[in-house]
Amino acid sequence: MNIPKNLKYAKSHEWVRVEGNTAVVGITDHAQNELSDVVYVEVPAVGARVEAGKECAVVESVKAASDIYAPVSGDVAAVNEELSNAPEALNQDPYGKGWMFTITMSDPGELGELLNPDDYAHHIGA
């Protein structure tokens, strides 16, 4: 299972890449593998306020809809528009083309609550 060393992870299987005060968010390789065949992605609206641990997006596979939780609080700064036409990017490139949205963090201290790669690997039993 691919767990990049430069990212932080939520127990609910989102990843975060920190770029200054911005958090780039997507779902992990483990999550996409569990969901399989993503056919629809619903991202939050740009400008929406999201709260750490609260649902803010939905990923739909053939079989089921799964909530995606904001790993940190803040305002949604950008969303990946490509996903509406290419939701399979979440399966094919979860840490790259499959990014979902960015958050302008209101409390970067929340990053301390997230898991480092080793702890996330342990969390999923990898």
Next chain:
Amino acid sequence: MQSTELLRRTPLYAAHLECGAKMVPFGGWEMPVQYSGILEEHAAVRERVGLFDISHMGEFLVAGPNAERALNELFTNDVSKMAVGQAQYTLLCNHQGGVIDDLIVYRLEPSVYLVIVNAANIETDFIWMNTNATVSAVIENLSDRFAGLALQGPLAGRFFEFSPLLPRFHIQRQEVFGAECWVARTGYTGEDGFELFCEATDAPKLWKMLLGWGQQFGIKPCGLGARDTLRLEMCYPLHGNDITEETTPVEAGLGKFVSFDKKLFVGRDVLVDQKDHGVRRKLIAFRMTEKSPPPRPHYPILAGGRKVGEVTSGTQSPTLGVGIGMGYVETAAATTGGAIEIEIRQRRCPAVIEKKPILKRGP
């Protein structure tokens, strides 16, 4: 969520793990939901061939001089219309006309029938049939002894020399790769194919041989995920979702599997009344007309801005690339071509009522 310790396993459990299956609980069984992926498996069955484990389904043998009469009083369809070697789709109803189960009955001999029932309903059906049969017939539950494999897809006919001799909706005794099987030309995918019922002990070898032989045709092992998308494109109802003890065959549009000519069968009064005087709701099929999340069971169905029903089955159609589903709506709203909306997370998404099946096939 059920604890996995309580779930039953088919004789092919080890074979599924070997094929990389993801296992899930289904109807009291631990079953493969997918191997390589639902979309890939679905495409294999539509374009080439796929192999399913259907050992979770139940097999009853009904025999004796009164077997025909017993089944005709229990089932909605007319088993007397079947010649030996034929199959028939039929329904087991309660006294209110509600569907206890939908099943396939095969006439193996003049007074011996094989009945295939849904996994979750094996005990219910067995008890119901035994307590409601008004004439004595032997009803034997062979579900533990038999395994079932479904070989489905346009290339399935190329597997066996006997294929041209076994027409659609027929069954015959046949040796397949050394295993004695009842081979039926039936399925739940809308494609050509076979369902093979064999002794449980023969199943692992048969599974392996079919997958090995099928490599030249690009065969894939297929799970319940693909089984669901394939059947929904064809609008085959799933018991527990689209038909239940609270819905009738007439409401579900399955009237052609009810033999109203029969003088006596369980549920007849209600079904005849519904046929003559109409029903309040009907099971419709629909397709989303704009990009939207896939419809799912229990989502509200609206017509003219008002709730007229609820989705019973829904998914993203792998073949069509759009959301599709079925659901009951008030009869006045159940017109083919009618515009409806599916409410998905507080959003109203446009859809159109389709003539069944949703997937229209060739010429």
